[in-house]
Amino acid sequence: MLPGPVLEPDEKIHEIILRLVCTAPLGPIPVLKRPPGVLDPFFIGGGNEDLLCGNCDLLIALHVEREQLPRIVFQCPQCGYLNDTE
Numbered sequence: 001m002l003p004g005p006v007l008e009p010d011e012k013i014h015e016i017i018l019r020l021v022c023t024a025p026l027g028p029i030p031v032l033k034r035p036p037g038v039l040d041p042f043f044i045g046g047g048n049e050d051l052l053c054g055n056c057d058l059l060i061a062l063h064v065e066r067e068q069l070p071r072i073v074f075q076c077p078q079c080g081y082l083n084d085t086e
């Protein structure tokens with residue numbers, strides 16, 4: 001029996017370093033924060049991108065699709081920097 005072609009979806013995870021901003025942008029853009037000491041990702045989804053803090057590389061969101069996220073600013077719970085998804 002011949003091995004057939006193996007069809008694998010592209011499940012490679014891309015790591016995306018978020019852009020740091022000094023202050024929260026103006027406008028109706030949510031700023032998400034965590035209580036001190038809680039370092040879990042803000043989101044866990046079914047996509048193939050991981051979003052990392054631009055300062056300390058903490059995992060901010062796991063397995064998401066950045067294209068499908070609205071613009072959000074995440075305050076990194078580890079270093080306190082603001083990370084913009086845009």
Ligand SMILES: [Zn+2]
Pocket residue numbers: 053054055056057058076077078079080081
């Ligand atoms: Zn950080």
